[in-house]
Structure formats: structure tokens, C-alpha cells
Amino acid sequence: MKKLSWLQKGVYLLNIVFALALAFGMLIPYIPMEISPRLSIFSLGVPALVVVNLLFVLYWLIRFKRQWWLSFLVMLIGYSSVLSLYKFGGTTTVITSSAVKVMTYNVRIFNKYGWIPQDGIKEGILEMVRDEDPDVLCFQEFHRDEEGSFSQYPYRYAEYKGGQTGQVIFSRYPIVEKGSLDFPDSGNNAIYADIQLRDEVVRVYNLHLQSFMINPEKEEISQENSNRIAKRMGAAFAKQKVQADIFEAHRDGSEHPAIICGDLNNTQFSAIYKQIRGEATDTFEEKGQGTGKTYYFKYYPLRIDFIFADASMEVISHKNRYELFSDHFPIISQLKVH
Incomplete structure (x- = not known):
């Protein structure tokens, strides 16, 4: 000095x-x-x-x-x-028939209430799904009216805890078991489907943890409002912890290898991420590139949507897409189940 x-x-x-x-x-x-x-x-x-x-x-x-x-x-x-903040290299696209392709996306009920001031949002999402052609497709904030739009998937499990909105798992492979974790005192939830992938049953989770109910671009910045936001966020984190405990107990009680998809409403630097991930592989960390942001927030890379693969699986690729059809961006990964 x-x-x-x-x-x-x-x-x-x-x-x-x-x-x-x-x-x-x-x-x-x-x-x-x-x-x-x-x-x-x-x-x-x-x-x-x-x-x-x-x-x-x-x-x-x-x-x-x-x-x-x-x-x-x-x-x-x-x-x-x-x-984990920025990945160089990575593998975004691999053409292989030996891997299962998984996609997860919070679609914000297909912009039903016009949050994004443009036409063709639903059509853009449908075209993106056709383009990616995943074997397993997990949606959060899905509207029940849109189930018929994904008729190419013969197997599905949907749970609409909020009445008209909820989560859905679409699959090209047979679903042999399914269920809901039913998070208490929350409109958010986690569902699962046991999918018969050739000779093995794999459990696919679709999670949507407690949200903050905060628009970071529209919230007024003031001392009084900052205190309210901090209080609201603290309450959301507390609910996320309860939900993560429920999920962890359910996952640990399963005999099947798991693929965990969803919107955690929390980043890779959080205790919630660490608990949900467990011993699984974060597909972005394995094969991603760039910041891998999954939430639309100008100038700040927030990665709050994830695909975690069981440690026994090989991550072949990870891909982020950045078309603005929701306040989230989808992620796609190819996984080889051994």
C-alpha cells in the first residue's frame, strides 16, 4: 500500500x-x-x-x-x-439417432395476454418445436387450450394446478408412470413421467419453482420499493427451499435415472440450484457455449432454466435459442442413455 x-x-x-x-x-x-x-x-x-x-x-x-x-x-x-458464467467451444448440434433429444421451455402461456407486442408468437413457438423436433418436450406456463397443437407427440402428461395453466411433458416414447409433486401453498409445481426409452425406463421431471413475481425492467427503483422487493424475494426463496426439499426426497426415492428439466427461478450460483442438481450433470456446463442465458433481461445474463442429466448419461450437445417468444428462452440437449 x-x-x-x-x-x-x-x-x-x-x-x-x-x-x-x-x-x-x-x-x-x-x-x-x-x-x-x-x-x-x-x-x-x-x-x-x-x-x-x-x-x-x-x-x-x-x-x-x-x-x-x-x-x-x-x-x-x-x-x-x-x-459457469461463460463457456467457450461447446457442441450445439449433433445429428445422431442413438441419443434422446430433450427440450424445455417456459412459454408464458404463448403470450396469450399480449405481453410481447407482436403477432405470431404461438406460430413462432410451434415452428421452433418443429425445427428442433425433440423426442421429449417439457413446457412450463403451458395453456391447456394448446395441447392439440402438439399432436405429433402420442404420449403426454399435463397437470394444470392453476386451472388453465400448468406444466406438460410430451414424449415420442411410451409413458409408463406419471405423477405430480403438488407443491403446497403455491401455483407452481413439479411433475414427472417415467418414459420407456428402448430397454430402460428414465424418469423425466418438469419443474417450475416459485417465481418472484417481479418484472426487473418495470419495477420502480426506490428505497421503499427496494425493501418490498427484498421481502418478496426472501419469501420466494423460502418457498423454493420447501419445494426443493420435496423434489429432492422424491428424486432420491426413485430407482430410475433422471432427466431434470425446468425453470428454477434461480441461478447456477444458488443453493437451490445446488440442491436440485445433486450429482447430475448440467448440460450447459458440459456442452454449452456463451453465457447460456435463459431469461430475457437486457445487459444481464440470467441462466435460470436447466436440463440436468443423470451422471450415467452422456451429454452429446447443448443448445440455446434466443427468439423472443416469451420472457424465457428454450434450451435443447441431446443425451445418450447408457
Whole structure:
């Protein structure tokens, strides 16, 4: 510090603050949520904190100052979190008949109430599904009126907990068992279908965890409203924890390998993600590229929709599509079931 100018000392103090904030954000998944659900809000800031700490590293390196090690060390310790933010390479498209192709998408009831001011949303989604031609298709926020639009799938299981909207699993392969986890005190839910894939039965989960009911682009930013938003988010995180516990117990009680699809309403830096994923493989981390964002929020990459494959399965490809037909983006993965 003695060899730093006053300006550089000020920058270094800021560096310490942001490095500690990043370290805390990466520790969130390991802190019991029962202590305070609101602490999970910090995990949402990890992408921005990684970028800021990278800028600090570059700042000190350009000036040949050893203070670069602070942010670098924090990111090195949490390298798995840092690497999950952006993937190079990856495999988006593979043509193979030996793998099952899975797609998951929160379709926001096909823009039924005109949230996106354009025509042809439903037609765009239908065309995308025809183009991708998945073997197993999971929808969240699906409207019961649209079941007939997917007649190419001979097998399906739908659960409409909200009356007209809910979740559905479409399949080209026979469904031999199915059910709903029925999350309490929530319009959100998780369903599953045991699908006969050639010689093996695979359990496919379709999850939609508790949402925050917040539009990040339209919420008024003020001290009073920020407190209300934090309270609302804390309550949502608490419900997500209850839902994750129900799911975990159900998954662990199954004898079948599982493919877990859905909208977690939480990022890869959260305790909820860690619990839902368990020992499974995140297909984006295995074969994805770029940020893999799945939620539409300008300038900030939020990845809250996932496909997790059982550890016994091989991830062949992972693909993100970015047509704006919903507030979410779909993800597609090819998996080889051994």
C-alpha cells in the first residue's frame, strides 16, 4: 500500500469490498437458507461481481502492481462458479439417432395476454418445436387450450394446478408412470413421467419453482420499493427451499435415472440450484457455449432454466435459442442413455 498513490489506495479499498462481496456471493450455496432466505439475493449479483473483479485484475496488471492477486485469488478459489458464467467451444448440434433429444421451455402461456407486442408468437413457438423436433418436450406456463397443437407427440402428461395453466411433458416414447409433486401453498409445481426409452425406463421431471413475481425492467427503483422487493424475494426463496426439499426426497426415492428439466427461478450460483442438481450433470456446463442465458433481461445474463442429466448419461450437445417468444428462452440437449 505504501507504494500506491492516493487514487490507487482508493481503488484498492474498492477492490477489497468487491472481492469480499464476490467471495460472499459464491459462499451462498453453502449457507443454510433457513438462516435467512434474503441472503440468497446476493447470489443473483455474482455475474456482475465476477466482471468487476476481472476489471480490477486487469487494472492492476496494466500498472504492474501486485494487488492484482486479491481478485484473482478469490476467483481462483471459486473457479467453478466463474467458469459457469461463460463457456467457450461447446457442441450445439449433433445429428445422431442413438441419443434422446430433450427440450424445455417456459412459454408464458404463448403470450396469450399480449405481453410481447407482436403477432405470431404461438406460430413462432410451434415452428421452433418443429425445427428442433425433440423426442421429449417439457413446457412450463403451458395453456391447456394448446395441447392439440402438439399432436405429433402420442404420449403426454399435463397437470394444470392453476386451472388453465400448468406444466406438460410430451414424449415420442411410451409413458409408463406419471405423477405430480403438488407443491403446497403455491401455483407452481413439479411433475414427472417415467418414459420407456428402448430397454430402460428414465424418469423425466418438469419443474417450475416459485417465481418472484417481479418484472426487473418495470419495477420502480426506490428505497421503499427496494425493501418490498427484498421481502418478496426472501419469501420466494423460502418457498423454493420447501419445494426443493420435496423434489429432492422424491428424486432420491426413485430407482430410475433422471432427466431434470425446468425453470428454477434461480441461478447456477444458488443453493437451490445446488440442491436440485445433486450429482447430475448440467448440460450447459458440459456442452454449452456463451453465457447460456435463459431469461430475457437486457445487459444481464440470467441462466435460470436447466436440463440436468443423470451422471450415467452422456451429454452429446447443448443448445440455446434466443427468439423472443416469451420472457424465457428454450434450451435443447441431446443425451445418450447408457
